[in-house]
Amino acid sequence: MAVLCAAALTAQPAAEKQEDTCIACHSELEDELGRPAKMFQDDLHRKLGFSCVDCHGGDAGSLDMEVSMSPSKGFLGKVSRRGIPELCARCHSNAELIHPFNPRQRVDQLALYRTSVHGKKLAQGDEQVATCIDCHGVHDIRPSSDTLSPVHPLRIPQTCAKCHADAEHMKAYSVPTTQFAEYETSVHWNALSARGDLSAPSCATCHGNHGAAPPGVNDVAQICGTCHVVFENAFKESPHEQAFEDMGLRGCVTCHDNHAVQAADLGMLGVAEGAVCADCHSEGEDAYTVAAGMRTRLDELSTALRDAREVLDRAEEAGMEISEGRLQWSDANEQLIRASVQVHTFRAEPVEETAAAGLKVAQDARQAGFDALDEKEFRRKGLGLSLITIAFVIAGLILAIRGLDQETAKSDST
Amino acid sequence: MADMQRILPWLEDRLGLDAIRSFIAHKRVPVHSATIWYYFGGITLFLFMIQVLTGVLLLLYYRPTPSEAFESIQFIMTKVEFGWLVRSIHSWSANLMVLTALIHMFSAFFLRAYRRPREVTWLSGMLLLFLTLGFGFSGYLLPWNTVAFFATKVGTDMAGTVPLIGPFLLKFLRGGEEVTGATLTRFFGFHVAVLPGVTTILLFVHLAMVQKWGMSAPTAEEEKHQMPFYPHFVLRELVAWYGALGILGGLAALFPWELGTKADAFAPAPAGIRPEWFFLAVFYNLKLIPSRIWIFEGEVLGILAITAGVVIWMLVPFWDRAPDGEKPRLWVTGVGVLVVTYMAVFTALGYWT
Numbered sequence: 159m160a161v162l163c164a165a166a167l168t169a170q171p172a173a174e175k176q177e178d179t180c181i182a183c184h185s186e187l188e189d190e191l192g193r194p195a196k197m198f199q200d201d202l203h204r205k206l207g208f209s210c211v212d213c214h215g216g217d218a219g220s221l222d223m224e225v226s227m228s229p230s231k232g233f234l235g236k237v238s239r240r241g242i243p244e245l246c247a248r249c250h251s252n253a254e255l256i257h258p259f260n261p262r263q264r265v266d267q268l269a270l271y272r273t274s275v276h277g278k279k280l281a282q283g284d285e286q287v288a289t290c291i292d293c294h295g296v297h298d299i300r301p302s303s304d305t306l307s308p309v310h311p312l313r314i315p316q317t318c319a320k321c322h323a324d325a326e327h328m329k330a331y332s333v334p335t336t337q338f339a340e341y342e343t344s345v346h347w348n349a350l351s352a353r354g355d356l357s358a359p360s361c362a363t364c365h366g367n368h369g370a371a372p373p374g375v376n377d378v379a380q381i382c383g384t385c386h387v388v389f390e391n392a393f394k395e396s397p398h399e400q401a402f403e404d405m406g407l408r409g410c411v412t413c414h415d416n417h418a419v420q421a422a423d424l425g426m427l428g429v430a431e432g433a434v435c436a437d438c439h440s441e442g443e444d445a446y447t448v449a450a451g452m453r454t455r456l457d458e459l460s461t462a463l464r465d466a467r468e469v470l471d472r473a474e475e476a477g478m479e480i481s482e483g484r485l486q487w488s489d490a491n492e493q494l495i496r497a498s499v500q501v502h503t504f505r506a507e508p509v510e511e512t513a514a515a516g517l518k519v520a521q522d523a524r525q526a527g528f529d530a531l532d533e534k535e536f537r538r539k540g541l542g543l544s545l546i547t548i549a550f551v552i553a554g555l556i557l558a559i560r561g562l563d564q565e566t567a568k569s570d571s572t
Numbered sequence: 573m574a575d576m577q578r579i580l581p582w583l584e585d586r587l588g589l590d591a592i593r594s595f596i597a598h599k600r601v602p603v604h605s606a607t608i609w610y611y612f613g614g615i616t617l618f619l620f621m622i623q624v625l626t627g628v629l630l631l632l633y634y635r636p637t638p639s640e641a642f643e644s645i646q647f648i649m650t651k652v653e654f655g656w657l658v659r660s661i662h663s664w665s666a667n668l669m670v671l672t673a674l675i676h677m678f679s680a681f682f683l684r685a686y687r688r689p690r691e692v693t694w695l696s697g698m699l700l701l702f703l704t705l706g707f708g709f710s711g712y713l714l715p716w717n718t719v720a721f722f723a724t725k726v727g728t729d730m731a732g733t734v735p736l737i738g739p740f741l742l743k744f745l746r747g748g749e750e751v752t753g754a755t756l757t758r759f760f761g762f763h764v765a766v767l768p769g770v771t772t773i774l775l776f777v778h779l780a781m782v783q784k785w786g787m788s789a790p791t792a793e794e795e796k797h798q799m800p801f802y803p804h805f806v807l808r809e810l811v812a813w814y815g816a817l818g819i820l821g822g823l824a825a826l827f828p829w830e831l832g833t834k835a836d837a838f839a840p841a842p843a844g845i846r847p848e849w850f851f852l853a854v855f856y857n858l859k860l861i862p863s864r865i866w867i868f869e870g871e872v873l874g875i876l877a878i879t880a881g882v883v884i885w886m887l888v889p890f891w892d893r894a895p896d897g898e899k900p901r902l903w904v905t906g907v908g909v910l911v912v913t914y915m916a917v918f919t920a921l922g923y924w925t
Contacts, residue, residue: 477828479649479656537657541825548818555811562804 270369340418392502428453455513462520469527483526490520599801602789609679636760641716660824717832856922
């Protein structure tokens with residue numbers, strides 16, 4: 159401990175100018191003693207001027223093994239798994255030390271880790287759980303903005319899955335191992351991997367990273383609500399909030415799942431086959447009627463939008479200018495989205511009001527499309543009439559020309 | 573009616589209409605196998621008059637600022653009675669006018685109409701062609717849509733590569749370093765004031781020369797058989813004009829000119845952006861030239877070569893010395909065929925690649 163403290167107090171980039179003998183010797187080795195030295199070339203710490211001795215202790219200036227790896231020089235050798243969080247925290251919990259490198263870097267990782275499932279189990283002696291190096295790497299640590307870093311947003315799911323999808327590794331714990339497979343089918347993973355939206359949630363977003371723990375039953379809606387704010391607000395005002403709490407149901411997850419979250423569509427709403435409302439509500443209940451009613455209203459609006467778009471597309475293909483119709487359609491579509499959000503109040507009135515307003519606008523958009531098609535017909539007829547008129551004029555001119563040419567030919571011959 | 577009988581002679585006397593009437597009555601037009609090409613000058617003039625008329629109507633509603641230009645055209649096309657027709661005719665007529673001007677120029681070349689004493693007619697005609705291209709280039713930007721914005725950027729970039737005066741020319745055209753609202757204002761000014769003014773003067777010169785020297789025929793033999801200008805040629809020209817009007821109306825009604833999306837200066841250029849079709853041959857040609865040729869920049873050499881080519885073409889009355897009325901020289905025809913082929917092929921390649 160005294161050695162660690164001494165090392166912490168003196169932690170600073172080791173001998174910038176003289177040769178680092180740790181690297182010089184270990185990079186000559188082929189086996190597992192040589193690999194870290196080679197990997198360290200890509201490490202962020204090395205680029206910032208840190209060396210092996212800053213973690214492992216010892217003397218990087220001496221080529222003599224007895225000296226460079228002497229305990230009297232603070233050499234620690236391979237750090238035990240239980241000691242890793244405190245070793246990293248020597249620097250990463252020291253605000254004064256970190257500040258020159260990155261003023262906005264957090265320094266509470268160790269404190270958070272100790273509250274996590276991983277941290278608690280490690281403190282109890284379980285060395286199978288994740289420590290800093292299992293997620294961040296050890297000798298080739300890269301910043302999380304680097305796409306090769308295991309903690310880059312695109313790679314976090316695979317990093318967690320290294321353990322959490324390994325049935326053999328997880329058999330001592332009462333935790334399923336299907337999360338990663340389920341997450342890969344989700345709309346969140348699609349947003350992250352296919353659309354490149356790095357703000358889309360991965361494991362750490364909902365579970366935390368250093369303070370990783372599954373959300374409490376009553377916390378799920380709030381966690382989903384950090385992004386899906388309006389849905390959370392609607393849910394909090396709804397009769398479902400108290401009902402779910404009383405029944406021990408996990409908020410949003412009850413209908414939308416947790417890892418395999420799919421893109422919500424109208425099929426989820428109502429009482430038909432595949433709809434989630436009927437899972438709890440039976441025919442005859444008020445809630446059953448409300449669910450069915452909401453579905454009917456949204457179906458009407460959705461159909462009206464589809465019809466309107468079909469007419470507008472036809473008008474546009476015919477060359478008509480229909481930007482106003484398109485704007486109306488977008489307005490109506492927004493009403494559909496608003497009504498879909500209002501479904502989460504689980505009350506009929508707001509949904510019906512919004513859907514009715516949207517239906518009116520969708521019908522206006524459709525009418526705009528029909529008006530454009532009528533205008534197209536009018537223009538065609540106008541063109542036809544004009545061309546007939548022009549053809550008559552041209553015919554008249556040609557007749558006049560012929561008459562003139564005949565007269566000229568006659569007068570030339572006489 | 574009695575008043576009309578006194579007013580008309582009064583007008584004839586004050587305006588000297590007798591002289592004009594007599595001139596028209598005696599004007600003759602050669603009749604031969606190539607007479608049909610005579611109509612293209614008149615069609616170009618007719619399309620120019622359509623442009624002026626539709627342009628004035630558009631001016632009543634168009635607003636030349638980045639925040640309102642696109643919307644004002646949208647308004648014209650959706651809210652103004654027959655605005656769609658006026659705008660589509662204006663856009664189609666612009667393209668047809670460039671085409672007929674080119675046909676007219678090439679027909680004058682192949683029929684050797686530039687020979688003595690018609691050199692000024694040819695030169696004023698070439699200048700009118702450049703003004704027509706200038707109308708097309710400046711007018712293209714006015715809707716302020718994505719295609720127009722980036723096509724103007726590409727076009728003015730090319731102007732900026734001219735040696736010595738390039739940077740000045742670029743800033744003069746754009747009204748600054750980049751294509752902005754200042755460019756739109758400037759192009760609008762060129763399009764509705766400067767170019768029409770200069771065109772009117774040159775048109776007057778061109779038409780005056782045509783009246784003075786009459787229509788040329790390829791050989792003295794072909795000049796012999798003639799028809800009266802009025803009413804024989806005029807009636808035929810009216811047939812051509814009505815035909816052009818029918819084509820224009822059909823195009824405008826069946827293929828209305830697109831509005832596109834409003835320009836966003838901060839968006840990246842759409843893939844495959846290119847200038848209007850009448851600049852495509854030059855644009856594609858410049859794309860083919862390597863970036864460096866010996867110590868010179870490829871693009872600069874390309875622009876210089878094309879400019880030199882145009883100047884040589886323009887000066888044809890001074891290097892084709894065959895007298896007027898003599899059979900045209902084959903090698904000159906060959907040069908013309910090469911130029912037409914180059915323009916057609918490179919325009920097609922620029923469009924399809």
